[in-house]
Amino acid sequence: MQKETLFHLKSPYRDDLRIQGYRFGKGEKAACIVGALRGNEVQQLYVCSQIVKTLTELERRGHIVRDKEILVIPSVNSASLNIGSRFWALDKTDINRMFPGYSLGETTQRIAAGLFENIKGYSYGIQFPSFYMQGDFIPHVRMMDTGYQNPSLANLFGLPYVVIRSPKPYDTTTLNYNWQIWETSAFSVYTSATDRIDEASAKQAVASVMRFLSRMGIIKYHGHSGYIASVIYEKDLMPVKTKEAGIFRRLKHEGDDVRFGEIVAEIIDPYEGYVKMQIISPTDGVIFFAHNEPLVMENTVVFKIIKKMYN
Incomplete structure (x- = not known):
């Protein structure tokens, strides 16, 4: 393993920002793995730390394939991680909306440019992002x-689902989109948590990356074969919204089967304690996303459901 500083940004107030990279093997730029771009992505940071730990052991045993290089970047935004801010602390901008970056632009544009200069040109790019809505997901690969x-390649992670998203205009400045435009096969791997550590889904994420790297001939690794993924389109996920605000009592969780008409959550009056609203499943299916905050506002998407198809 070779540890190096990929990008350095001086700070007038606190310690300088340094983006640290960990290189394994030498030769062809085979795979790049990026963790926390945002300051609340603790789970994503943790997953990458476990990938570094696993690859260090594999390299020690000679299990990185000859002439293959893997680059792992656990954190891009350590300054925001230090203070628990999701976005860049000074102006609240999002680094993952700044790619491919601009070296003479605003701070987050320069950070994105410095990072992208180091990570473009890899055959495969794996990112551990977080979603803009607060909640829990079934672990999946998003493209x-x-x-x-290439959904067929995404299947090689062995996670339960591969989700295809039609990009909106603001998606064109994300890392995943720009990696693909610059001819890197890019995959976003979502685990079940963001600002807390979920050990089970973290282990699943690490295993999925090792499985993919092994199947692509980059490492020698023997593990569980994983799932045969179902490919779904994000536009086909059925959203379930609230009609009331209050305390959110979740009765169903991500991965649970639900039936049409089943009660999946309740909204509780925060002062008087009565049930203001029962949230009903509009379809038979599987819960893909579930809101996990204790409070909820009116007209919030609290579930997304994969509809079951019957022949």
Whole structure:
């Protein structure tokens, strides 16, 4: 393993920002793995730390394939991690909306440019992002529908689902999208948590990355074969919204089967304690996403459901 500083940004107030990279093997730029781009992505940071730990042991045993290089970047935004801020602390901008970056632009544009200069050109790019809505997901691989995506490769992670997302205009400045445009096969791997550590889904994420790297001939690794993934399109996920605000009592969780008409959550009046609203499943299916905050506002998406198809 070779540890190096990929990008250095001086700070007038606190310690300088340094993006640290861990290189394993030498030769062809085979795979790049990026963790926390945002300051609340503790789970994503943790997963990458476990990948570094696993690859260090595999390299010690000579299990990195000859002439293959893997680059792991556990954190891009350590300054925001230090203070628990999701976005860049000074102006609240999002680094994952700044790619491919601009070296003479605003701070987060320069950070994105410095990072992208180091990570473009790899055959495969794996990112551990977090979603803009607060909640829990079934672990899955997500890809942008850019015309360059390859769902067959995404299946090799062995996670339960591969989700294809049609990009909106603001998606064109994300890391996943720009990796694909610059001819890297890019995959976003989502675990069940963001600002807390979920050990079970973290282990599943590490195993999925090792499984993919092994199947692509980059490492020698023997593990569980994983799932045969179902490919779904994000636009086909059925959203379930609240009609009331209050305390959110969740009765169903991500991965649970639900039936049409089943009660999946309740909204409790925060002062008087009565049930203001019962949230009913509009379809038979599997809960893909579930809101996990104790409070909820009116008209919030609290579940997304994979509809079951019957022949």
